[in-house]
Amino acid sequence: MKGIRRLAQHLDISIGTVSRALNGRPDVKEETRKRVLEAARQFGYVPNQSGRSLRQGTTNIIGFMIQTGSEITGQGDTFFMSVFDGVQEVFARHKLDLVALLCSSQEDPTEYLRRAVARGFADGLILSATRRHDPRVELLAERNIPFVTLGRTLTDAGQPWLDLDFEGMAQASIDRLVARGHRRIAITLPHNDANLGYVFVERCRQALSAHGLILDESLIFRSTPNEAGGYQIGRDLLALEERPTAIVLINETIATGLYRALLEAGVRPGADIAVIGRHSPQANFLSPSLTCFRLSLHDLGIALAETLLSSMPAFAYHYPDAPPNRLWPMELVEGESDALQAHQF
Amino acid sequence: MKGIRRLAQHLDISIGTVSRALNGRPDVKEETRKRVLEAARQFGYVPNQSGRSLRQGTTNIIGFMIQTGSEITGQGDTFFMSVFDGVQEVFARHKLDLVALLCSSQEDPTEYLRRAVARGFADGLILSATRRHDPRVELLAERNIPFVTLGRTLTDAGQPWLDLDFEGMAQASIDRLVARGHRRIAITLPHNDANLGYVFVERCRQALSAHGLILDESLIFRSTPNEAGGYQIGRDLLALEERPTAIVLINETIATGLYRALLEAGVRPGADIAVIGRHSPQANFLSPSLTCFRLSLHDLGIALAETLLSSMPAFAYHYPDAPPNRLWPMELVEGESDALQAHQF
Numbered sequence: 001m002k003g004i005r006r007l008a009q010h011l012d013i014s015i016g017t018v019s020r021a022l023n024g025r026p027d028v029k030e031e032t033r034k035r036v037l038e039a040a041r042q043f044g045y046v047p048n049q050s051g052r053s054l055r056q057g058t059t060n061i062i063g064f065m066i067q068t069g070s071e072i073t074g075q076g077d078t079f080f081m082s083v084f085d086g087v088q089e090v091f092a093r094h095k096l097d098l099v100a101l102l103c104s105s106q107e108d109p110t111e112y113l114r115r116a117v118a119r120g121f122a123d124g125l126i127l128s129a130t131r132r133h134d135p136r137v138e139l140l141a142e143r144n145i146p147f148v149t150l151g152r153t154l155t156d157a158g159q160p161w162l163d164l165d166f167e168g169m170a171q172a173s174i175d176r177l178v179a180r181g182h183r184r185i186a187i188t189l190p191h192n193d194a195n196l197g198y199v200f201v202e203r204c205r206q207a208l209s210a211h212g213l214i215l216d217e218s219l220i221f222r223s224t225p226n227e228a229g230g231y232q233i234g235r236d237l238l239a240l241e242e243r244p245t246a247i248v249l250i251n252e253t254i255a256t257g258l259y260r261a262l263l264e265a266g267v268r269p270g271a272d273i274a275v276i277g278r279h280s281p282q283a284n285f286l287s288p289s290l291t292c293f294r295l296s297l298h299d300l301g302i303a304l305a306e307t308l309l310s311s312m313p314a315f316a317y318h319y320p321d322a323p324p325n326r327l328w329p330m331e332l333v334e335g336e337s338d339a340l341q342a343h344q345f
Numbered sequence: 346m347k348g349i350r351r352l353a354q355h356l357d358i359s360i361g362t363v364s365r366a367l368n369g370r371p372d373v374k375e376e377t378r379k380r381v382l383e384a385a386r387q388f389g390y391v392p393n394q395s396g397r398s399l400r401q402g403t404t405n406i407i408g409f410m411i412q413t414g415s416e417i418t419g420q421g422d423t424f425f426m427s428v429f430d431g432v433q434e435v436f437a438r439h440k441l442d443l444v445a446l447l448c449s450s451q452e453d454p455t456e457y458l459r460r461a462v463a464r465g466f467a468d469g470l471i472l473s474a475t476r477r478h479d480p481r482v483e484l485l486a487e488r489n490i491p492f493v494t495l496g497r498t499l500t501d502a503g504q505p506w507l508d509l510d511f512e513g514m515a516q517a518s519i520d521r522l523v524a525r526g527h528r529r530i531a532i533t534l535p536h537n538d539a540n541l542g543y544v545f546v547e548r549c550r551q552a553l554s555a556h557g558l559i560l561d562e563s564l565i566f567r568s569t570p571n572e573a574g575g576y577q578i579g580r581d582l583l584a585l586e587e588r589p590t591a592i593v594l595i596n597e598t599i600a601t602g603l604y605r606a607l608l609e610a611g612v613r614p615g616a617d618i619a620v621i622g623r624h625s626p627q628a629n630f631l632s633p634s635l636t637c638f639r640l641s642l643h644d645l646g647i648a649l650a651e652t653l654l655s656s657m658p659a660f661a662y663h664y665p666d667a668p669p670n671r672l673w674p675m676e677l678v679e680g681e682s683d684a685l686q687a688h689q690f
Binding site for chain 1: 404405406408413417421422423424425426427429430431437442443444445446447449451454457461464466569601625626627629630631643653
């Protein structure tokens, strides 16, 4: 209470009011709240987390849970660090700190989260790598902890979410390839029950069907999201008796491995097979250049943070217009890798 | 106490003994400790962090502080995520969780850390991006919080550290280039007062001096650690009246930008200028291939975790042989980018 008492004396208002202002309660005048926060900033007031979280669950920390493990991050992470930058840009306005909760791929994500929640050190959470059915959503809803998911799931607790527009990507890819004469189109999916895989394959099926085509089950390749996974897909694809003339990659990290397997076998993307993928820093260096879907990870991070804060009482009034659910568009960047016209097949 | 009481009843030993065993106190028999930990695991016992940290500062969380910001992670992070994997491999043995403390480059690292420490949610810390003089070291030493630094600093509190062997890299690079006839050798340094810059430039100077050469101040290029920084170095280098015949890059992320600037001007690495850099996933795609220094980031993470734990009373006996200070070697991978012999100059 020492810090709060000092603030209250300085501002000549009651300790209770200072406390309520610091905790973002609605029963404090906006002007008073601003004065208190400004003074707290000047005095370098930092609430002791342990005491506060026991009393009321306010730590000013937001956790961002991601999956790690060498099969995922073996090439470094080219996705989340940029998303974090955007998230932090928003959190900085509110003196919220972002910590990354690194859940090893060896571990059950729900058990990990249960432990993190029991430790009670975050006011809110951002979940990524959503599964088709995701018990983490129920866990956080039960505990009444504000959260947003990056990715959808069938587990519905009315939670806010943002997701990349995998439907849009599937539709645009299939339409584009079919227009160029492709009939045997392969796709890749995650190795696990990530929700995005279900969304993607379903829309690919529908889009093909609208063109009178069927998604051949033997042309669905599952892999870990890394270069080795992409290489294995390339080997498997080359071993098929009847090869596809095109492939659409759901993940951004497999293109490099796929290219390696294809080029080793003398199969050239864009000339011998059409490839459409997702953008990554490595993709800039692929030759022939990769036709890929790109998005601003930084802007995605900003939207994610704003959506979370709009669901937290202490911050909601700053973000009255943040939509609780949002499909984030990806932009097609034309490269050489899908130049192949497939009339000859 | 509920969880502990249940454990004590199940094991038929006193609550005090269970508590001491869970907290890694030395006055518990090893066999008892094992039984308690095993039972705690079976029962899914999770200590409430808020209560525990108030009482005794045990949270089972280790924080890894890194700097973020779009000027650093604009291309994603290809370094820390792999280090985290190694760290987690060790922490998993002890049921310790790793969280990444993401300090924005807009913020003063010491103030950030002061806030994190006040919140008291980590039992130990790993600091990266050490500065020449680093007040964070004094802060943690004063508070008696176990920590290890990835990188050295002149600020000495007797702390354990690991650092990449920038001296070895400087020495090997200079010797190699001088042996190939180079006399005008440029180097790059960080844009800030990162300690590694001091170490690197000092050894470059010494190595050149041993060959009777002097490091030309106009050939020292500072840049942010990203592609844009590398591009700017390339532009600046090309604008010199008397160009260097070789350049050594201290950072792994600037090679791509440097290549772009050079190739745009028709200057080919390995043919028109010798380039030695550091390995990154992107470096795999550079053409001509980059001669670079490589290390296992995963193994570095393992060593970092073991060094930290060896300084924490509850874990030290697991790691009696972990050296408190360690220079981590980097291996030279020969590419085409430094093939240029400079006899003609």
